[in-house]
Amino acid sequence: MTDVTKTATVGVVGAGGIAHPHLQAWRELGFRALVYSTDGQAPAVASRHGARACDTLQELIDGCDIVDVCTPTFVHESIVLAAAAAGRHVICEKPLSVNHASAARMIAACRVADVQIYPGQVVRYFPAYAAARAAVDSGRIGRPAVLRLTRRGATPVQQWFSDPVLSGGLLVDQMIHDFDFARWVAGEVASVYAKLVGGNGSPLIGLAVLTHTSGALSHLVGGWGRPDERFRTSFSLAGDGGLIRHSSTDRPALTFDGFGPVAGEGALLPDTGAHSPYQSELAEFAAAFAGGRTPRVTAQDSLAALDIALAATQSIRTGRPVAPAEMTR
Ligand SMILES: NC(=O)c1ccc[n+]([C@@H]2O[C@H](COP(=O)([O-])OP(=O)(O)OC[C@H]3O[C@@H](n4cnc5c(N)ncnc54)[C@H](O)[C@@H]3O)[C@@H](O)[C@H]2O)c1
Known part of the structure; x- marks a missing residue:
């Protein structure tokens, strides 16, 4: 299993809509980031967020400690299974998958590989x-x-x-x-x-x-x-x-x-310019990977939703x- 510290590298899979707030948050949190996508956008998106583009999923997995899955929902499972098999901690955007059995397989694969998985239930x-x-x-x-x-x-x-x-x-x-x-x-x-x-x-x-x-x-x-x-x-x-x-x-x-x-x-809440909820979310997940407390949302919560x-x-x-x-x- 990967040893996650403040200097860990995150591999963001996908370079579309949700990858942007994730990459911005990782940068603001001080993490190095890699990006891989199948639409050819990874180099442009990586350069915009101070990250490095990878040519293949394997290159990304080999080079990172945490895999952050920001692809369309129907391809979440295959990427999560590959990340878990390589011993990488996982963040996966919501919904984990389009059916129960697939999401349950993802959670089980992470448990078997002794890696943690957290869902992007950012609300x-x-x-x-x-x-x-x-x-x-x-x-x-x-x-x-x-x-x-x-x-x-x-x-x-x-x-x-x-x-x-x-x-x-x-x-x-x-x-x-x-x-x-x-x-x-x-x-x-x-x-x-x-x-x-x-x-x-x-x-x-x-x-x-x-x-x-x-x-x-x-x-x-x-x-x-x-x-x-x-x-x-x-x-x-x-x-x-x-x-x-x-x-x-x-x-x-x-x-x-x-x-x-x-x-x-x-x-009930002062109208201050609080920082991005994606940053709060990813910071809590990264702390858990580094041995800190369990985040407020788990993969089981996401499966229940x-x-x-x-x-x-x-x-x-x-x-x-x-x-x-x-x-x-
Ligand atoms: N938490 C939230 O608020 C929130 C908001 C929007 C989307 N989402 C979720 O995030 C996920 C992605 O949504 P999006 O809006 O970014 O989609 P998108 O279509 O804008 O981007 C998807 C990206 O994944 C890439 N991709 C597709 N298949 C791939 C593969 N096999 N390997 C690598 N890259 C691949 C595409 O090339 C593209 O860059 C979805 O599950 C969606 O439901 C969550």
């Missing part, structure tokens, strides 16, 4: 989401009862996102962020009921209701819309002691409304609520 590192979770954890809203989460933006321009076989589709690719957050806040999910509306030139909208084992309910809306649709997110977390609200378009972006007679009210998304996808097909625990293939 847990966005300041409003992290602060809201901490507030719920400290009892600020009492027992979570009803969560509402929305996430809307333009349909990704890369064609593979729109093919459910390659990306898993809207629920697996995009809504997995809020499935993970809802589970982080309100616990395990017993069943999912979902609908998909629109598409074919209109915005594609996913609607899902999660019933948590605690009895709490989460209501989610995700959307891939017109090319000019501005990316925005919101949530409200209601419990028997108060309400936390977030909107990415409001200032302050995170507020608390207490239900008790003397409960406080107002902004994938199972919720797959259950939602099956619910759309069957018209019935589906248990994530049934998603074993």
